[in-house]
Amino acid sequence: MTQESAASGDSAPGFDAAAINNTPAVNAAAINTGADSQSGEQLLARYTDSLLGVFGTPQRVLVRGSGVTVWDADGREYLDLLGGIAVNALGHAHPLITSVISSQLSTLGHISNFFTSPTQIGLAEKLLSLAQAPQGSKVFFTNSGTEANEAAFKLARRHGGTSRPRIIALEHGFHGRSMGALALTHKPSYREPFEPLPSGVEWVPAGDAEALRASVDETVAAVIMEPIQGEAGVHGHPEGYLQAAREVTREAGALLIFDEVQTGIGRTGSWFASAPMNPAPMTPSHMAPASAEALPVLPDAMTLAKGLGSGFPIGAMLTFGDHASTLLDPGQHGTTFGGNPAATAAGLATLHAIESGDLIASVNRVSAYAEAKLAELDFVTEVRAHGLLIGIDIAASGGDPDAGSSVAPAMVAAALESGFIINATGPRTLRLAPPLIITAEQMQHFIDALPEIYRRSTS
Ligand code: PLP
16 A cells, blocks of 8 residues: 555545445435435424424425425426525526535535635635625634624624624624624524623614614724614615715724624625626636725624525625725634535636626616516515515504504415425514525416415415
8 A cells, every 4th residue: 555545535535436326326325314204294293293393394305306396205397486584596406516525525625714715715815806895804714604604703802802892783683593683683583592692782773873873982882783684574774875985984983893794795787796896707806905985884794694604504704905904813702613615616616607697787677577477466565675685564454553453474384385495584564585586487387376475364
């Protein structure tokens, strides 16, 4: 045995690549869940017996997907208008994503952050380029949105120290479920069972520039907000609000942090919702200094996740400029998995597919189409279409305000029965966040079915 082959894994026990590679029977045996002969109902009983009940009972057991379609364990087909809650940017089983991840895994899947990899460096550069980040800007990779916001919280603390103990967030804002991100999240029922949470967070009414101005002073470390509030029901802010937030924070010396976990990566019809005039410039010219006006509103930090890996777990915090990018010293933050070669390859492939498929233009086309068609429905009281993040408010039935108090959850259930996956963010609000590859025809197919879904949900 040569020294090289002795050191390689090829001769290690159980590592006979020739016997394993592309052998469906071997793969099936490796992940034998016993599901093949079981119905959805049987599998859900197993779920209930084995998984923590924080999600309630799942609506279905899904076994397969392709494009915008998924199939459940009983063979039923669904048009997926939720995309894993704004995650499956390229739909399910996208050939480029599966090929790139598989190829990366078969080359080098995970290393520790004692090391780096070309895909990690490449994805960081690409994100800075897309954000037209100024010189000195940096990226920290995570595995999820909540972790990206944890990093942002620590950034705020490092900026504020003890002299700026306050952090301002927005009412109805959602930032995640880990303790720091939860402390920023507004909904009391999410937060209160876990108090005491990290202190100092206050909320002001969303979209109210004067309220922001009144609360931000030299005791504030940071203001954090979603440019469009997704979990709250897809609510954008009034024109000029993000600019006002930038002015107010700059004057007070506080950081401005945009949580683009749900809205980023093309979801709202531009690469980032806070940069609506910035649809595409994908050049390697990120080395050239960009002006502060390059983004309509340049925050000090921006968090991303969801669509970035098109289903492969990855998140990121971007820090803009020298100050924000040097607040966290070596050793002050970290992660085992964040930014590993497989996840960053998934990120690069996602961005490449969005760019090469001109998907942002398609998002805007399908969004405009859906907005117009949905607004024609007589039971729809308001449509808030921000690209393919769409909030739909539903009327109470028969003029009785109480009769329709849970119409949206009822419609989610009825839609599922009719073969559509959608979601309710509140009693009267539906949310759509389909894969960015969805076509106007697929959207029309759903819109055609909506009146009957509404009728069944209200009768
Ligand atoms: N921030 C926003 C705006 C979100 O919408 C979410 C998730 O819905 C999060 C943070 C948390 O992300 P994750 O669920 O990946 O931790």
